[in-house]
Amino acid sequence: MGLILLATTHRVAPGLLTWKAWEALRSADRVLAPAGHPLLPYLREAGVRPEEAPAPDPAVLVAAARAAAVVWVAAPEGDEGLMREIGRLVVDDPLEVEVLHGSYDLPGARLLDLVAVMDRLRRECPWDAKQTHASLVPYLLEEAYEVADTVEDGDLGALREELGDVLMQVVFHSVVAAERTDDTRFTIDDVAGAIVDKLVRRHPHVFGDVTVSGAEEVNANWEQIKAAERAAKSGGEASVLDGVAMGQPALTLAAQLQRRADRAGAPPELFDPPAGEETALGARLFQVVRESREQGRDAEAELRAVCRVFRDRVRTWERTRPTG
Numbered sequence: 001m002g003l004i005l006l007a008t009t010h011r012v013a014p015g016l017l018t019w020k021a022w023e024a025l026r027s028a029d030r031v032l033a034p035a036g037h038p039l040l041p042y043l044r045e046a047g048v049r050p051e052e053a054p055a056p057d058p059a060v061l062v063a064a065a066r067a068a069a070v071v072w073v074a075a076p077e078g079d080e081g082l083m084r085e086i087g088r089l090v091v092d093d094p095l096e097v098e099v100l101h102g103s104y105d106l107p108g109a110r111l112l113d114l115v116a117v118m119d120r121l122r123r124e125c126p127w128d129a130k131q132t133h134a135s136l137v138p139y140l141l142e143e144a145y146e147v148a149d150t151v152e153d154g155d156l157g158a159l160r161e162e163l164g165d166v167l168m169q170v171v172f173h174s175v176v177a178a179e180r181t182d183d184t185r186f187t188i189d190d191v192a193g194a195i196v197d198k199l200v201r202r203h204p205h206v207f208g209d210v211t212v213s214g215a216e217e218v219n220a221n222w223e224q225i226k227a228a229e230r231a232a233k234s235g236g237e238a239s240v241l242d243g244v245a246m247g248q249p250a251l252t253l254a255a256q257l258q259r260r261a262d263r264a265g266a267p268p269e270l271f272d273p274p275a276g277e278e279t280a281l282g283a284r285l286f287q288v289v290r291e292s293r294e295q296g297r298d299a300e301a302e303l304r305a306v307c308r309v310f311r312d313r314v315r316t317w318e319r320t321r322p323t324g
Contacts, residue, residue, distance in 0.1 A: 001065065001066055001067065001068060001069060001095075001096070002065055002069055002070070002095065002096035002097065002098070003061065003062065003065035003070050003071075003072065003086070003095060003096070003097045003098070004024050004028070004069075004070070004071045004072070004097075004098050004099075004100050005072050005074055005079070005083060005086070005097065005098070005099045005100065006021060006024065006025070006071055006072065006073045006074060006100050006102050007074045007078065007099060007100065007101050007102065008021075008039065008073070008074070008076060008101075008102045008103045009076070009103050009104060009105050009109070010038075010076035010077065011105050011106075011109040011110075011112050011113070012103040012104070012105070012106070012109075014038040014039045014041075014042055015039065015042030015045075016103055017039075017102040017103055018101070018102055018103065020100065020102075021100060021101075021102030021103075022046070024071055024100055025043065025046075025048050025071055026046075026047070026048060027069070028069050028070060028071040029068035029069045029070065030051060030064060030068055030069070030070045030071070031043065031048055031049070031050040031051065031070075031071045031073065032050065032051045032052075032053045032056065032061070032064075032070065032071070032072050032073065033050045033051070033052060033053065033072070033073035034052070034053060034054070034056075034073070034075050035052040035053070035054045036052075037050075037052075037073055037075065037076070038076065039073055040052070043073075050073065056072065056082065058082055058085040058086050058089060059089060061082075061086065062086060062089045062090060062095060065095060065097075066095060083099070114167065114168065114171055115171060115175075115188055118168070118171045118172055118175045119175060122172075122175045122176070122179075128172075131172070131176065132176065133173060133176060133177075136169060136172055136173060136176070139169055140166070140169040140173075143162065143165040143166045143168075143169055144166055146162050146165065147159070147162045147163060147165075147166055150162045152304070152308070170188075170191065171188055174186065174187060174188035174190075174191050175188075201225065201229075202221075202222050202225050202226070203218075204221065204225075205218060205221070223263060227240070230242045230243065240260045240261065240263065240264040241257065241260050241261075244256055244257060244260065249300060250285070251285070251289060251299045251300040251303060252300045254285070254286050254289040254299075255289050255292075255293060255298065255299060255300065258271065258289065258290060258293060259293070271290055273286060273287060
């Protein structure tokens with residue numbers, strides 16, 4: 001006699017249960033489950049004969065378990081209320097009750113929930129339904145900058161939320177792309193699969209038989225692999241500057257262009273400022289980026305640091321300035 005409350009996760013395919021769970025199901029006198037539970041077909045296929053219970057009465061379930069060995073298959077979303085009520089019923093009249101987990105979430109399982117939520121928002125929320133890749137770009141940039149701010153502030157507790165906002169944008173774009181019917185269509189699985197393939201391809205020292213001496217050699221191999229990928233995409237006429245996002249902030253753009261040119265062995269004169277009064281200020285800024293790189297510094301980060309100091313000064317001034 002006794003009651004086993006069998007808990008499963010809806011993030012794992014129905015029927016994938018632990019051996020202990022299958023033993024409990026097969027050895028029980030009675031197996032009860034909510035009507036329509038996704039596990040029911042798999043139980044029947046395995047020779048288990050479950051009884052469907054639309055709305056189980058905790059008292060009836062406890063009474064049944066006092067007369068026989070009973071397994072209750074909890075709803076995929078959990079039966080916390082039912083479990084609490086059963087616990088209350090057996091306090092004064094003890095009954096052997098066990099919560100048995102028949103399946104567990106794997107790392108990353110909650111990503112399935114995010115995909116499901118975004119699918120529903122796209123269908124049922126008027127604002128989400130009208131978004132396009134173009135309309136979403138400003139939000140993606142904004143969320144990325146908020147991640148940068150959080151890291152710079154050292155607020156690692158808030159980093160989780162900000163990264164979630166960026167992740168939501170990735171899933172949102174994937175939902176939009178999945179609606180297309182031409183060869184530009186892709187899904188979140190395609191996005192994940194592509195980055196997995198790229199990471200494996202660019203880490204032959206991890207996933208292959210390449211040996212490296214340290215991080216510098218890893219970086220050199222990475223650049224060689226990227227160059228080969230660019231050449232393959234362009235039919236052999238690739239530029240070292242292919243893939244540089246010209247829409248990024250100007251200081252980081254200048255730094256990336258310079259880094260790429262340096263790696264390609266571009267001659268020093270290519271870095272000389274262009275002639276013309278209208279470009280004098282831009283040329284000076286370009287040289288500042290060059291100088292900062294030579295010193296091993298990041299011009300964008302340096303300027304942001306000064307901006308943060310300026311921000312704090314202004315805020316201090318606002319709090320202390322005379323009023324009236």
